[in-house]
Amino acid sequence: MYELIKLKNSTYYIESPTKVGIYVEGDNAYLIDSGNDKEAAKKIIRILDEKSWKLKAIINTHSNGDHVGGNKYLQDKTGCIVMSTNIENIFIENTILESSFLYGGYPCKDLRNKFLMAECSKTTSCYSENFPKNLEIIPIKGHFFDMIGIKTPDNVVFIGDSLFGSNILNKYHIFFIYDIHEYLSSLDKLEKMEECIFVPSHSVVSSNISALIEENRNKIYEICEKITKICSERICFEDIFKKMMDEYDLVLDINQYVLVGSTIRSYLSYLYDKGKLKYEFFENKMYWFVNQ
DSSP: OOEEEEEETTEEEEESSSOEEEEEETTEEEEEOOOSSHHHHHHHHHHHHHHTOEEEEEEOSOOOHHHHTTHHHHHHHHOOEEEEOHHHHHHHHSTHHHHHHHHTSSOOGGGSSTTTOOOOOOOEETTSTTSOTTOEEEEOOSSSTTOEEEEOTTSEEEOTTSSOOHHHHHHHSSOOOSOHHHHHHHHHHHHTOOSOEEEOTTSOOBSOOHHHHHHHHHHHHHHHHHHHHHTTSOEEHHHHHHHHHHHTTOOOOHHHHHHHHHHHHHHHHHHHHTTSEEEEEETTEEEEEEOO
């Protein structure tokens, strides 16, 4: 763990719970994401120092805690800039927003943890003149508000959480997605990219991700089908949530509860927007049901 792996020419990654990309220009290094926390950041600094690389910037694919957890420590130590898209930057600078968004209100103390709420860091837009000219931004929305991938001149693409490995799909089934439609569109975009090495944050590095794309896509279709079947009779959200947990034999902690709950709401929105589901209010309860 925390092993530096060279992919091609000037492109590397650090094998860790959330893969951290490195692109090197001369003695300058650019990180793609920064790991889970301060401890991860210390290991990253050690690797950079061993190579005599100066950290110029961290480019965050998105603002989830396991991707920005090392930002603050690295920024304080090196003076590097932190860059992402505008809405992701707002979350990076105000990290309580993630747990608040997921919970739907002020998060209780058990949700104000490093997994959902990293330390805040100062940001710059990745669309500013400070962004390294040799790197390309690939919009891959869906998992979060405005997630991006980063393509290096070596045809290596760091794709954040746009794809999840078979182990995660088979264990958790309902992986976090903010926008189902955009997530599926991003899968289509990745499928059309050729002659690249792809680095998902939580899966194996590969030059052929077609099977994994299909596996992610099919899992989404499977969940849509199960939710639609559950809604064959009028049913409230909490009962939909319970039936889905029972269907996959899942046992949740409070972090998983807000992540999965938010995701199921996103599925309901997707199915409603597609005309598959309808809702109505009865006796101050919101009921979902199939649109006949």
